[in-house]
Amino acid sequence: MTYFESYLTVGAFIALGALLVGVVLVLARALAPSNPSAEKLSTYECGVDPVGSGWSQTYVRYYLYGLLFVIFDIEAVFIFPWAIQLESLGMFGLIEMLVFIGILVLGLVYAIRKGVLRWE
Amino acid sequence: MTFEIDYLALAPELVVAGTIIAALLLDLFLTRSKKYWVAVLSVVGVAGGLVPIVYMLAEGGTRSMFDGSYVVDEFALILKIVFLVSGYLVLLMSVSYIEADRYYQGEYYFLLLSSILGSLVMSSSRDLIVLFIGLELTTGPLFLLAGWRKGDAKSNEASLKFFILGVLSTAILLYGMSLLFGLTGSVEFTAIAAAIPDLVSEPALALSVLFLIVGFAFKASAVPFHFWAPDTYEGAPTPVAAYLSVNSKAAGFVAMLIVMYTALPGISEVWAPALWVLAALSMTVGNLSALRQGNIVRLLAYSSIAQAGFMLVPFAAAAVAGSDLAQAFSATVVYLVIYALMNLGAFAVVIAGARRTGSGDIDDWAGLGQKDPVLGLLTALFFLSLAGIPPLAGWYAKFVMFASVIEAGGISTLVLAAIAAVNSVIAFYYYARVIKAVWLDTPSEELLARPGREYAGSIKLTLAISMGLTIAIGIYPTFATYFGEASRVIATGGG
Amino acid sequence: MAEVIIFGLMALPALAGGVTVVLARNPVYGAMGLLGSMLALGVLYVAQLAHFIAAIHVVVYAGAVMTLFLFVIMLIGVDRADDQNERLPRQRQLVILGVLGIVATAFAVAFSGRFSWVIAATGERIPQATNGTTVALARVLFSDWVLAFEATALLLTIGSAGAIALASRRGKPVDLPIDPEVTS
Numbered sequence: 001m002t003y004f005e006s007y008l009t010v011g012a013f014i015a016l017g018a019l020l021v022g023v024v025l026v027l028a029r030a031l032a033p034s035n036p037s038a039e040k041l042s043t044y045e046c047g048v049d050p051v052g053s054g055w056s057q058t059y060v061r062y063y064l065y066g067l068l069f070v071i072f073d074i075e076a077v078f079i080f081p082w083a084i085q086l087e088s089l090g091m092f093g094l095i096e097m098l099v100f101i102g103i104l105v106l107g108l109v110y111a112i113r114k115g116v117l118r119w120e
Numbered sequence: 121m122t123f124e125i126d127y128l129a130l131a132p133e134l135v136v137a138g139t140i141i142a143a144l145l146l147d148l149f150l151t152r153s154k155k156y157w158v159a160v161l162s163v164v165g166v167a168g169g170l171v172p173i174v175y176m177l178a179e180g181g182t183r184s185m186f187d188g189s190y191v192v193d194e195f196a197l198i199l200k201i202v203f204l205v206s207g208y209l210v211l212l213m214s215v216s217y218i219e220a221d222r223y224y225q226g227e228y229y230f231l232l233l234s235s236i237l238g239s240l241v242m243s244s245s246r247d248l249i250v251l252f253i254g255l256e257l258t259t260g261p262l263f264l265l266a267g268w269r270k271g272d273a274k275s276n277e278a279s280l281k282f283f284i285l286g287v288l289s290t291a292i293l294l295y296g297m298s299l300l301f302g303l304t305g306s307v308e309f310t311a312i313a314a315a316i317p318d319l320v321s322e323p324a325l326a327l328s329v330l331f332l333i334v335g336f337a338f339k340a341s342a343v344p345f346h347f348w349a350p351d352t353y354e355g356a357p358t359p360v361a362a363y364l365s366v367n368s369k370a371a372g373f374v375a376m377l378i379v380m381y382t383a384l385p386g387i388s389e390v391w392a393p394a395l396w397v398l399a400a401l402s403m404t405v406g407n408l409s410a411l412r413q414g415n416i417v418r419l420l421a422y423s424s425i426a427q428a429g430f431m432l433v434p435f436a437a438a439a440v441a442g443s444d445l446a447q448a449f450s451a452t453v454v455y456l457v458i459y460a461l462m463n464l465g466a467f468a469v470v471i472a473g474a475r476r477t478g479s480g481d482i483d484d485w486a487g488l489g490q491k492d493p494v495l496g497l498l499t500a501l502f503f504l505s506l507a508g509i510p511p512l513a514g515w516y517a518k519f520v521m522f523a524s525v526i527e528a529g530g531i532s533t534l535v536l537a538a539i540a541a542v543n544s545v546i547a548f549y550y551y552a553r554v555i556k557a558v559w560l561d562t563p564s565e566e567l568l569a570r571p572g573r574e575y576a577g578s579i580k581l582t583l584a585i586s587m588g589l590t591i592a593i594g595i596y597p598t599f600a601t602y603f604g605e606a607s608r609v610i611a612t613g614g615g
Numbered sequence: 616m617a618e619v620i621i622f623g624l625m626a627l628p629a630l631a632g633g634v635t636v637v638l639a640r641n642p643v644y645g646a647m648g649l650l651g652s653m654l655a656l657g658v659l660y661v662a663q664l665a666h667f668i669a670a671i672h673v674v675v676y677a678g679a680v681m682t683l684f685l686f687v688i689m690l691i692g693v694d695r696a697d698d699q700n701e702r703l704p705r706q707r708q709l710v711i712l713g714v715l716g717i718v719a720t721a722f723a724v725a726f727s728g729r730f731s732w733v734i735a736a737t738g739e740r741i742p743q744a745t746n747g748t749t750v751a752l753a754r755v756l757f758s759d760w761v762l763a764f765e766a767t768a769l770l771l772t773i774g775s776a777g778a779i780a781l782a783s784r785r786g787k788p789v790d791l792p793i794d795p796e797v798t799s
Contacts (some may be wrong), residue, residue: 003664039624063686063778067774073769080667084753085753100768103769106772110779186759186762224676227780234773269780
């Protein structure tokens, strides 16, 4: 099996997924009775009447959470290859990773001390 | 896994890195009235980074690590000294400037130190990846620092312009690097240099080289990639502008020279004309635009663009003429060292002068010499040095530059030398204009009535250090020549 | 052959995504275009034997960074009318000229090049399945590029600390008071 053939499974999986969604949508359109009313067409917002526009402005705080998330996401990405090679990297690899995480934790400590993670 | 880390070779970086972490932690756990300790720590840390460098210089020799991707030779050590000393001077300048804002003091030093660390890493890098990370570490914090005066729309503009153009240039740089890697199959400069001869007819190689030049020229703010510089310098806090005009410019510059010199000497027929054009345009456009500036920071911004052009001249000339690049390299490094000192001095004068006059407009500086003779003298000293008047350091920089161009020979180099000569005269005009305003124009009532505010000791120290070195190099140029000679070692060590 | 087909299949959506980013009036649609472009690029990475890069491209870029993008778009406010005025004289013509120039350069490079440089396509390295794998990456990342690796950590911390310092509004409203004169 060549390299690209081994990826056929993935392709088949994606195609099946797309097919499933398509079939369900078509079935719903074909079988469900259509009887719209103003109440039904309004945007669903946890069962309450929607307030204001859907495109509202958010707070900058969300952004800071998002940023911290990205940073630790990247940290996780670096941990994967490290974990795979942990044995051959040995003690030095462990120290490397601890320094890496230490520097990132510094950023987290900073965020905590500045009170960014406190929601008011 | 067998590889060793030479901790002595890394000592300057480790000292600065330790200072960075300590500065951030210290800032978090100090009360507001004690934040100045962060500044003290930063200044001490940067000075401490010089100790292992001096030790290694005395010991001599080349230290290579990580498969030759990180080389500590004399060239790298010299550059590290330049970056650390100018970083030290900028830190000193910042102390009084940032002190009034107690809340964001720690972060300021954290970011500035990180940028210094980036330039240290960059000067030793002999492979594309380390070079890129070093360059990013140098410029990344500056996007933030340029916008440090959050309440000022000009500062926001400065940061945004710098960021968008900086990121664009980074993208172009990376594209060039990836093409180069795809063609040569290596990221190491020596391996790239070895692979180049088989590839010279490949048009994609020329494209990648041009992309690299564009990316570096943005960082060095050479014309036509200079548009961000005046607005950013003007809006950024003045010490940050000083740092941008010296360290960050030098970082882009040095990165370009290292790559051209160690990785791409085999294809100099592509980059030599490009550098020639960059040098000629930077000198001419920078100087002509500087003529029309009324604000002193903008004037210095355009002047620093023009100075980047002068710095490029020896290297571009030698490359076009096909003569000895090592000679040109040392001329450029000498120019860089001297430029760093006098330009930082000029920015320190601007900070002090803005305190005195309450303005950044050259017209409002009229008669400053009568109000404050010492500051007036210093203004004259640094601006004359920038103009290249003996016996100040600037003349030696210009002398070395012209000497190396004439040594290179050839018609195109002589044209470049002529352009440089005309530009030196133009530059003298606008530098002299500032001095004329300070000494010959009559002071306004307002200026005479202003209370004579004392400026901080750290500013005085900055002025004293840069003044001392500017005069010393001017009178005893061998000192600067040592830097240039030592920097030639890259020819054997890296290339 | 398979690689060429996959390249064609994926380069088109990648380009279409990029065009959407530029042309979409609503920035959220632009973000979605970018997302599509990133996913297509992820597939291209797989075709280049870079599995690990493909995976983190999807996880970090299409996942985390995209979320951040949407936060920023919502922060600025999607409904805010944009200033669509073009400031430069003849901006459109210049853009078209620039695009034509880039396309011409790309063609010139593509048709006069020898392209010995697409190493994966020559088949030399395909048998070695270790190329571009996580193991191969780990081996160099944690030995030769330790320094770059640790510097990356510092870059990330700079990003977070800097963003917090610029964005947070705790404490007194900050406005560096010293010499605003210089900029006036």
